[in-house]
Each structure stands twice: as C-alpha cells, then as structure tokens.
Amino acid sequence: MEIFFEFLFDFYCELAALAIPGKGKGKGVKILASCLIAVVALGLLCLFYFGVDLLQNGHTATGVLCIAGAVVIALAQLIAGLCLSGKSE
Secondary structure (H helix, E strand, O other): OHHHHHHHHHHHHHHHHOOOOOOOOOHHHHHHHHHHHHHHHHHHHHHHHHHHHHHHOOOHHHHHHHHHHHHHHHHHHHHHHHHHHHHHO
16 A cells, blocks of 8 residues: 555656746746645645544544545646646747
C-alpha cells in the first residue's frame, strides 16, 4: 500500500510541475509558482493523513470528508494548472 501512495504522490508532483511556467516568464514567477505548489502539496498530504488518522480513531464521517477534500483540492489544482499553462503557450 505504501508503494501505491508513493507512486500516487510522485505522479501528483509531476503533474503539478506542469503548472510551472516555461519560457517567457520571469524567474520570480517561476519561484512563486514552485513555492505555491510545494505548500499546497504539503497541506494536502497533511490533510490526507489527518483524515486517515480520524478514520482509524473511529470518526468515519469526518475522516472521509478530510480525504475527499484533499482529493478535490488536488484535482482542482491540477486542472487549473493545466488550463493556465495551456493558455500561456
């Protein structure tokens, strides 16, 4: 199971890296985008593990809500990043 989550996290990071602007953007914009992606990824990871911990302690509804929230935020970030990176090129 750990290998699956590690693969999933690596896949998420690769897709999130597509949102970093390429040529034609300033260095500050690239650094800001990278920092935002890293902060959101860390927050999503914490939210996911918090949800798993809640599930293990018997708080089923709250745990599922936290995990679902992490998945929805991750998908929204990936979709927004891909849409925005497609328009700038």
